[in-house]
Amino acid sequence: KQEVTQIPAALSVPEGENLVLNCSFTDSAIYNLQWFRQDPGKGLTSLLLIQSSQREQTSGRLNASLDKSSGRSTLYIAASQPGDSATYLCAVRVPDSNYQLIWGAGTKLIIKP
Amino acid sequence: GAGVSQSPSNKVTEKGKDVELRCDPISGHTALYWYRQRLGQGLEFLIYFQGNSAPDKSGLPSDRFSAERTGESVSTLTIQRTQQEDSAVYLCASSLTWGGMGNEQFFGPGTRLTVL
Numbered sequence: 492k493q494e495v496t497q498i499p500a501a502l503s504v505p506e507g508e509n510l511v512l513n514c515s516f517t518d519s520a521i522y523n524l525q526w527f528r529q530d531p532g533k534g535l536t537s538l539l540l541i542q543s544s545q546r547e548q549t550s551g552r553l554n555a556s557l558d559k560s561s562g563r564s565t566l567y568i569a570a571s572q573p574g575d576s577a578t579y580l581c582a583v584r585v586p587d588s589n590y591q592l593i594w595g596a597g598t599k600l601i602i603k604p
Numbered sequence: 605g606a607g608v609s610q611s612p613s614n615k616v617t618e619k620g621k622d623v624e625l626r627c628d629p630i631s632g633h634t635a636l637y638w639y640r641q642r643l644g645q646g647l648e649f650l651i652y653f654q655g656n657s658a659p660d661k662s663g664l665p666s667d668r669f670s671a672e673r674t675g676e677s678v679s680t681l682t683i684q685r686t687q688q689e690d691s692a693v694y695l696c697a698s699s700l701t702w703g704g705m706g707n708e709q710f711f712g713p714g715t716r717l718t719v720l
Contacts, residue, residue: 495646525708532613534695534713580646592709594646 493518493585497595505603506573512566512598514581519559522584526555526566529578529597538579539566571602606630608712610696616718617686625681625715629698634676637709639695640665647695653679654701686719693717 494517504510514524523542527535539548539555541564547556554567568575578599582592609628617623629636634655639647649663653673664670668686673679683690693716697709 500644527711532713534608534610535697535711537708537710540708582647591649591652592647594648596644596646 493521493583493593495581495583495593495595497579497581497598499598500596501599501601503601503603504571506571508571509567509569510571510600512568512579512600514564514566514595516562516564516583516593518585519562520586521559522586524555524557524564524581524583525592526553526564527580527582529580535580568600573602573604576600576602608696608698608710610694610712610715612715613713614716614718616720618720619688620685622682622684623686623717625683625694625717627679627681627696627698627712629677629679629696630710632676632700633698633710634701635699635707635709636673636679637697637699638671638679638681639697641693641695641714643692650681650694683717686717688719691717691719 526538541557552569578597580597636653638650652660693714
């Protein structure tokens with residue numbers, strides 16, 4: 492059974508720092524992995540989607556990597572800003588279901604001005 | 605609107621009452637999903653609709669939970685005889701179609717349900 496873990500559960504860093512959020516999954520057989528951002532009262536916003544055949548995806552200050560063999564993904568945020576404060580969730584799509592996503596519990600990120 | 609919308613945004617109810625949550629997917633999206641997110645936890649899949657096919661109800665936690673969708677439009681999630689453990693944020697998502705390696709789900713803002 493696929494399980495997704497995100498560590499740490501919470502992270503607080505000063506503005507301007509580069510940081511890495513971690514996501515691990517127990518079964519390397521995945522279709523893709525997505526990183527989402529969750530803001531209170533605003534639902535989830537998809538940040539990056541990495542196909543199983545890809546190693547990384549970039550969007551602006553965000554870079555997500557995927558290492559299927561080790562069951563790990565990282566989300567790198569460069570030059571962090573207070574507006575980056577949110578909960579970051581990762582989710583994997585698994586082959587035994589074409590639509591279900593298996594979710595981590597998220598990392599709550601606080602960027603201090 | 606361009607995104608998925610949900611109503612109400614917040615719902616407070618008493619134990620034992622029924623509640624109905626609404627989701628309006630993105631126009632043209634044939635697939636619709638309901639998830640539940642308890643405090644500090646990841647999302648739990650509840651139910652999935654794809655066009656006119658029979659829905660996948662495998663994630664519904666009990667027979668108190670039910671959902672309907674008319675064609676490819678609005679969906680309602682109904683919780684009967686609410687219990688305190690039903691307190692959570694209920695999220696709806698839609699996607700252009702089902703399956704496929706790259707298909708993305710787009711989420712609504714959620715309904716925060718509190719059962720007293």
